[in-house]
Amino acid sequence: MTEAYVALEGGHVLEGRGRASGTARGEIVFTTAYTGYEESLTDPSYEEQILTFSYPLIGNYGVREERFEDDRVHPRAVLAKELTEDVVDWLASEDVPAVDHLDTREVVTDIRDGGAMKCGIAVGEDVTEEDALAELEQCKAMSDHTDIGAQVSVDESVVHGEANDGETVALIDCGAKGSIVDSLLERDATVHVFPYDATVADVEAVGPDVLFISNGPGDPVNFGQAISLVEAFVEDTPVAGICLGQQIVAEALGGSTEKMTFGHRGVNQPVLDLESGQVVMTTQNHGYTVAEPGEHLEVTQINVNDDTPEGIDGIEYDVITRQYHPEANPGPEDTLDFFDDVLAMASGRADAQAVPADD
Numbered sequence: 001m002t003e004a005y006v007a008l009e010g011g012h013v014l015e016g017r018g019r020a021s022g023t024a025r026g027e028i029v030f031t032t033a034y035t036g037y038e039e040s041l042t043d044p045s046y047e048e049q050i051l052t053f054s055y056p057l058i059g060n061y062g063v064r065e066e067r068f069e070d071d072r073v074h075p076r077a078v079l080a081k082e083l084t085e086d087v088v089d090w091l092a093s094e095d096v097p098a099v100d101h102l103d104t105r106e107v108v109t110d111i112r113d114g115g116a117m118k119c120g121i122a123v124g125e126d127v128t129e130e131d132a133l134a135e136l137e138q139c140k141a142m143s144d145h146t147d148i149g150a151q152v153s154v155d156e157s158v159v160h161g162e163a164n165d166g167e168t169v170a171l172i173d174c175g176a177k178g179s180i181v182d183s184l185l186e187r188d189a190t191v192h193v194f195p196y197d198a199t200v201a202d203v204e205a206v207g208p209d210v211l212f213i214s215n216g217p218g219d220p221v222n223f224g225q226a227i228s229l230v231e232a233f234v235e236d237t238p239v240a241g242i243c244l245g246q247q248i249v250a251e252a253l254g255g256s257t258e259k260m261t262f263g264h265r266g267v268n269q270p271v272l273d274l275e276s277g278q279v280v281m282t283t284q285n286h287g288y289t290v291a292e293p294g295e296h297l298e299v300t301q302i303n304v305n306d307d308t309p310e311g312i313d314g315i316e317y318d319v320i321t322r323q324y325h326p327e328a329n330p331g332p333e334d335t336l337d338f339f340d341d342v343l344a345m346a347s348g349r350a351d352a353q354a355v356p357a358d359d
């Protein structure tokens, strides 16, 4: 049997069954999602993280590329109670270490108590506990990945849906999921995808109807150029954001963000809309949150479990952002109307008051 060791910050080492060999280090997190492993594993927001599935069986409906959110696997390693051959083959082909037959209840309990933490992993025929501890030793804190955007963004701008006659969206790719672009294209938008460090002049050149900041990995304060874009555009151009995008918008407009203990990762996070009183189910994957929205923004939706901000609107500016993933890949489709609201805001057809689906 291939050996597998998982070393957690503080020195706790767990043993499992090695399924795909290699060494890895990263911030260990868990998701409670029971489906959507292809989407999660290709979500760029998981860059530099090690993903633990708390659901015990992962891979039971195979692996299909059309469900991928990006062209590669982003977590540095994958842990589960039981991984199917399909998933293991896929991870092995991408050189991503995989471990199963692990007591994931123990891993999740450690993360819940200690927070998302540094982790080192060693999988292979002759690896030892020391190899995993050596990886842990070299693991950086997530906030120290100061140029993580470069690892996940497009290198050059690209345009999708040029023939569409809807709104023109400038999407700042901080690690955007493919289904965000798809959701906008389906609504007839033209989407200019820009690198995470695009300049004001780059974006201005396409005359956007809305500046849209994507999801992405790591600490929002490490996306200084995207923060500057929001500051530069917000007075004259509507602004939208998803997940990291919400955090960047808050940082730009006088609010603040902070790291959560273990974050929200799963496909059934309940969100309350404060105006309508409706609760919707959402897909989430984040470890930071908006702490204070600041004087230009108001919180319109909150997480039912812990009251953290899930939706934010501009007070005097046209701004709408979501902390969850309205594009719903994977996950419930309760929140797809966010894209209609963003494009209505972009066209001046509506103000920024977004409400969840009304059934």
Ligand SMILES: NC(=O)CC[C@H](N)C(=O)O
Pocket: 045, 214, 215, 216, 217, 218, 219, 220, 242, 243, 244, 245, 285, 286, 287, 288, 289
């Ligand atoms: N999905 C995301 O955009 C994640 C945002 C950010 N990296 C966080 O962990 O909070």
